[in-house]
Amino acid sequence: MGKIYCILFLSFSVAFGAWGNGNYVFGSAGPEFCIETPHPGIGSAGNKKNKIADMPVLSPSDLPGALISRSDVYVGGALWGLINGAADLYYEYGFDRMALQEIELEGENLRLELYRMECPVGAYGIFSVSVHGCAEGGPASTGYCINRFQYQLYSGNYYLSIINYSGSDKAREISLLAAELLSNRISGPLAGLPGMFNKQPVAGYTDNIRLIRGIIGVRNVIPGLAHLFETIDDFEIWHLGFEDDAGQQEIMLVKSRGSQPLPEAGAVAEGMSMAGYAARETGGQVVAVMSAGFARSNELLDSIFISP
Amino acid sequence: MNNGRRRFFKLFAAGSLGAGLTPVFPSSLSGIAPDQPVETNIADALKFPRNENSMPGKYPGRVVRVDDEKSISDGTINEEAVYNMLDGGMQNLGDCNDVRDAWRQFVSPGEKIGLKVNPIGGKLLSTSHALVRSVISQLEQSGIARDDIMIFDRRMQQLRETGFTPENYPGIAIAGTEHVDESGSYYDENGELYSLSLIDRDWYYRADCEMEYDDYMLPFMVNQGKYSYFSKIVTQQLDKIINLPIMKNAGASVTLCLKNLGYGVITNTSRLHADLWAETSAQVCAFPPVRDKVVLNIADGIKGCYDGGPGANPQFFTDYKMLLLSTDPVAMDVVGYDIIIGKRIEMGRQAGFFDVGMKKMELAAGYGLGVADRDRIDLRKIVKG
Structure with a gap:
């Protein structure tokens, strides 16, 4: 998000360097530490089509019969344009980019938001403050949380939210399918807990x-x-x-x-x-x-x- | 981000501010609120004389709460119920037996009337069409011509996405300061942001902090620097404004009347969020284009949220099944705050009530925009259905 980020991330790099020696315990597949760096897309207009190619998204072939009415990627400060002040929270966790898709299948409408953060710990962080009262799953123990209207998970650098508009069994079934498809494409080391x-x-x-x-x-x-x-x-x-x-x-x-x-x-x-x-x-x-x-x-x- | 953002702030000790930067204002009007980190031009706003329409309007401290259990069921809003809730609420607010008389206390034929909706939560959690259509219907019954009504917000794109379109509202003007054309471009054929022609450089909120925006962000901020300009929609195009926020939390506070206006009618807002959130919400409302035009606030609480706001996370949605009506945005925010924060506590999202959540209401009360003292709020409750 402009020059401010450049200043900020330099300081992050210094601070993060010490984490590997602290009391952090990462999963066995995890890195010893993750350095948050200036985002390459920040400060340039970029090309939306190229950017979306950088993100794992669903295509019509993934969900036969589905209508994907929207596929956008929000990079850098553009998240502000989508969710206004709520974006600030994502930036605190090292927001990199977000793919938004709206999908209609069998009369059900889904909104998929896939956030890529700069480090797994950022993905865990935004996930941890976004879930509540999981009907299935448990935030840290399973990495996912399912409610009637929403499916949330984190994996590697990604936080995924799938919202369905009806809360029906069919909508949840489609959400689960979409989540499975995407989760296979976003696997990565998980952030560990202190x-x-x-x-x-x-x-x-x-x-x-x-x-x-x-x-x-x-x-x-x-x-x-x-x-x-x-x-x-x-x-x-x-x-x-x-x-x-x-x-x-x-x-x-x-x-x-x-x-x-x-x-x-x-x-x-x-x-x-x-x-x-x-x-x-x-x-x-x-x-x-x-x-x-x-x-x-x-x-x-x-x-x-x-x-x- | 805060680290970087704050490098652009100039922090002033209160003493040096009074001595060096605002010599023409008496200390009581200095442009800084208690604990406010940076100087703003709130003092300029407070110098403008008030008029009969100025906040808190006709009924300071009066808030009408209308509940109806049947207003929503399984996520579907009952528009007839909402219409009747609005009808009953307006009559109670205006102390009259004819809803047309109630509306005519606030608006008159020939005036340009703006409906400030809140579409930021997308299709899931924005000002409901049931409420907006009910307001329009009752305005028309009260003699307001359809072509004198405008639905507006900062974000044209979000208005479209949430169904505030000419197709759904024939004859009603739809406007967003951050204008985007049908092709999805924020720029005109000359490469200029459309929004630059929609801001009024004579009216601005100045805060001594700034932030640089990248190319992705600029269309949503319109300009950089220390100035946030008011939209011409409010300064030039409208005579009266009806504020239609939705009952949502913002952390341990709420995004109701003051926030929907404060951040909904100016540019360059990102710089104001982390450090001047309460100040901006209150101070922007003290400027005449807002203070003297917003004659009525109707909070949509049929469906709202108690966490995750101002975004839309369904697990935090709740059916409050109510409308709040008031001419006083501060009193309404206090009443809404008690309801929404109470829900947060009930649901385990917050341990108790904290002073930080009331700051914007207290600031706004200090600027004469309404009543924040609960002992002075006249809360009237109606149960429908």
């Missing part, structure tokens, strides 16, 4: 993890903390909320992606307005645990904390 989320007792709740980037993400997901992050440019928050026998608990891993200092650990925890918190700040990251009592929070923090 290692602390693989430890007990939180490992069973990973479907609740959301990756929040940027102030807009904070305002959306944890608005009570927005005031702490308004002036910080580059950061991300891994947020997990869950409930077990000890009651409601929240864990946040706040990581700096730039040079600005993070909010103090205590301030992060206090912002969650829970009874007891424990927090640790080290190596450019803050881990905060909130629960109904200090003792439980400290215990949980001891269990999951990994020194960077």
